[in-house]
Amino acid sequence: MSESTALLNIGSLVTNDPALGEGALGIITGGAIVIQGGRVSWVGRSADVDATTTVIDLEGRAVLPGFVDSHAHLLFAGDRADEFAARMNGEPYAAGGIRRTVTATRAATDEHLAANLRRLAAELRRSGVTTFETKSGYGLTTQDEARALEIARSVTDETTYLGAHVVPAEFEGRPDDYVALVAGDMLHSCAPNSKWIDVFCDEGAFDVDQSRTVLLAGIAAGLAPRLHANQLQHGGGVQLAVELDAASADHCTYLDDRDIEALAASNTVATLLPGAEFSTRSRYPDARRLLDAGATIALATDCNPGSSYTTSMSLMIALAVRDMHMTPDEAVWSATFGGSMALRRNDIGRLSPGSRADIVSLNAPSHIHLAYRPGVDLIDRVWQAPLTPKVAA
Ligand code: NIG
Ligand code: FE
DSSP: OOOEEEEEEEEEEOOSOTTTSBTTTTBEEEEEEEEETTEEEEEEEGGGOOOOSEEEEOTTOEEEEOEEEOOBOOOOOSOOHHHHHHHHTTOOOOGGGHHHHHHHHHHSOHHHHHHHHHHHHHHHHHTTEEEEEEEOOSOOSHHHHHHHHHHHHTTOSEEEEEEESSOOGGGTTOHHHHHHHHTTHHHHHHGGGOSEEEEEESTTSBOHHHHHHHHHHHHHTTOEEOEEESSSSOOSHHHHHHHTTOSEEEEOOSOOHHHHHHHHTSSOEEEEOHHHHHHHTOOOOOHHHHHHHTOOEEEOOOBBTTTBOOOOHHHHHHHHHHHHOOOHHHHHHHHHHHHHHHTTOSSSSSOSTTSBOOEEEESSSSTTHHHHSTTOOOEEEEEOOOOOOOOOO
């Protein structure tokens, strides 16, 4: 029997299990958690904890499941601060900027890419993220995409092949040739280190038919689909995501009634990325309409050097509450349980017996402070269960 650790005297404990506490967040006041072998073995009130080998007194701090960042692009080199400054001076965001990062990424060594990834992974962890997804998408050759995913797979199980991010310069005017490469040789080189396949289905990137071709090829190769949809304009991306039972339709900035109905009636999570709207000074997605229709929302950082260069899930929660009219409870749920649903996982995003011991304590008495105290680093401690052993590539 491995050692057990008890976290005691938790001011407000978010379990995300309504059977364990109050409301949708399953909140226990004066709660405690026992951890054993990297898993939660018991959850309840501090007064009821049995003897354990190690006791940590949280002195009234809030505790919640580690954040699940289900959408990030961390395999890149270079920076595009100049584009951000230009946007804040009135320039619009365009998908074409991705090609600048592609040039810098292709020129970088494996060591440089790995070091940048580790730096961002450390930032995520410091900000309370215990599971993150990352995409390729800044290599756009078979070799560069495959190496990105191999590096990614060394730090997370949630890896996404995004060869269809944009058409690279050398395929200018020949998008269908590039789609054939992405759905053919490139896919087969990337699949061993990928769980997911994604496409940027939008203006300046790939249309619905091209996106469907790539996603179906990925599904046939054993990958599961997710999709960048409706970020820059109304279009067919959300409908395609639902048609293919994608785990997630990401961005969802421009939705019509049909899109909202389709998401609400599906198992496809709407992953909202308010960092992108913040950093591109765009309209925010209509989270309220999605929630009122019954859709499931995940919040994620979209961390990337172009449209959202942040690793802060606390900022996503604050933006979702202040600017997207989500309640603090809804936003915290979407940044934890919602993220787990967007990754089709049932071992994370909650703190109930059997779930991974991925836990965050706050220097605050409740999770509401994540939105109430914007811009303040409230993360006290982060417990993270070890990653499962990697499948050999
Ligand atoms: O999710 N939308 C596509 N991809 C990224 C942006 C990438 C970039 O600008 O470098 C996003 O916002
Ligand atoms: Fe993205």
